[in-house]
Each structure stands twice: as structure tokens, then as C-alpha cells.
Amino acid sequence: DIQMTQSPSSLSASVGDKVTITCRASRSITNYLNWYQQRPGKAPKLLIYSVSTLQSGVPSRFSGSGSGTDFTLTIISLQPEDFATYYCQQSYSSWTFGQGTVVEVK
Amino acid sequence: QVHLEQSGAEVREPGASVKVSCKASGYTFITYGFSWVRQAPGQGLEWMGWINSNTGSTNYAPTLQDRFSLTTDTATKTAYMELRSLISDDTAVYFCARTDASGNSDPFDFWGQGTLVTVSP
Numbered sequence: 001d002i003q004m005t006q007s008p009s010s011l012s013a014s015v016g017d018k019v020t021i022t023c024r025a026s027r028s029i030t031n032y033l034n035w036y037q038q039r040p041g042k043a044p045k046l047l048i049y050s051v052s053t054l055q056s057g058v059p060s061r062f063s064g065s066g067s068g069t070d071f072t073l074t075i076i077s078l079q080p081e082d083f084a085t086y087y088c089q090q091s092y093s094s095w096t097f098g099q100g101t102v103v104e105v106k
Numbered sequence: 107q108v109h110l111e112q113s114g115a116e117v118r119e120p121g122a123s124v125k126v127s128c129k130a131s132g133y134t135f136i137t138y139g140f141s142w143v144r145q146a147p148g149q150g151l152e153w154m155g156w157i158n159s160n161t162g163s164t165n166y167a168p169t170l171q172d173r174f175s176l177t178t179d180t181a182t183k184t185a186y187m188e189l190r191s192l193i194s195d196d197t198a199v200y201f202c203a204r205t206d207a208s209g210n211s212d213p214f215d216f217w218g219q220g221t222l223v224t225v226s227p
Binding site: 001032034036038043044045046049055087089091092094095096097098099100 | 143150167210215217
């Protein structure tokens, strides 16, 4: 099984900040890496797939990068609606999620 | 527009079974598959399994496959998840999510609203 490790587990930020979340796979997943946002009490929402492709309707302040085993989600100019939990997911071999990163208000 | 509507909350005793439904609309049902994901209270997301909506081919997470099964009904465009021999650790919100029909590589682009299953004596 492929394990996914996110860091940090949580972070505090302010509106307007740039936020970076990293995700590491236990072995190469080439570009089969997706990112989701989950607000409390809601279903996850697909933000980015295949490392860097924004899902339709997702604001351009979200971006993704990386390849192989190391990946990054970046949010530039954090907005109030961006305070949420973010999960990476590998889809190279079945599917596995990272443990999540909580972005909270500083 | 794509919509996945899940059945309502369930309460079961330990050892019982539960079956959750996920009714799809807004797209051609048999050209996609479903994954099921669960989330225990305050915890992260756990992938449980996948099913091809047309052929019924499945792929289950190893930790669950002995007491877990997925089915679909193409006539009603509904996917089902059944979990048997329930234990307290199965208390979670269960989500269905649309994904590709091949069982490989695609993300989960649409999700149901979630169904809370509570296992309690």
C-alpha cells in the first residue's frame, strides 16, 4: 500500500497570507496526486487533480506542484472561505488519503 | 448537473449490518464508478472500496473486504454500500463519490452529502 504523509498537521494563518502544504508519498506516484478541501460538516471538494490541474470553478489562488513522491499545495492570498482542512490523495494504486492539514485562523 | 443523494442516518447495534444508498443523477450512470470513503468523528478520510457501475467489478480496501460489499442498480442509478458485523470503530460518516469506471487513476469529482452511521449498544 502507498502511504501519504502531509505536513504540517495544522497551521495558523491570516487572511491575505500565502499558505503551503506538503504531501509525501511512500513511493513514486508519478503525477497521480489530487487535493481536496473539506469544510466542517461538509463533504470533501476536489480542488486539484493530476498534481496541478484546477478543477472547474476552483479559484486561481490555489495551485499545485511536484512529481514522484513530493508535492505541494499553495494558496496565495488566503480568503476567509479557505479556512478548512486539506487532504492530498494518491490515485496511482487504488486510492489513499493523507491525514489532513487544518488551516485555522491566526 | 451531477448530484449524489445519500440515504439518511442509521443507528445499529454491534454485530448488526447497515446498507447505505447513493442515488445518482445528472450524468450517464454506467460510464462512471463509485468509491466509498468514511470519516470517523474528528478523523481523516479513509478509502473503503470502488465499484464499476456497469460491470459490478470491485476493489476493496484489504482491511475491510471480509465484511464489506458494494453493489449498484443500473435501473435506479443507485449505488449501495453494505458493512456487516459492525463494531464501535465503524461509527463514522460514510461518503459515496463518483470516479472513473476503470478503477484507475481518476480523482473523486463529485461527492454525496454523507451518511452518519452510529454503532452503539
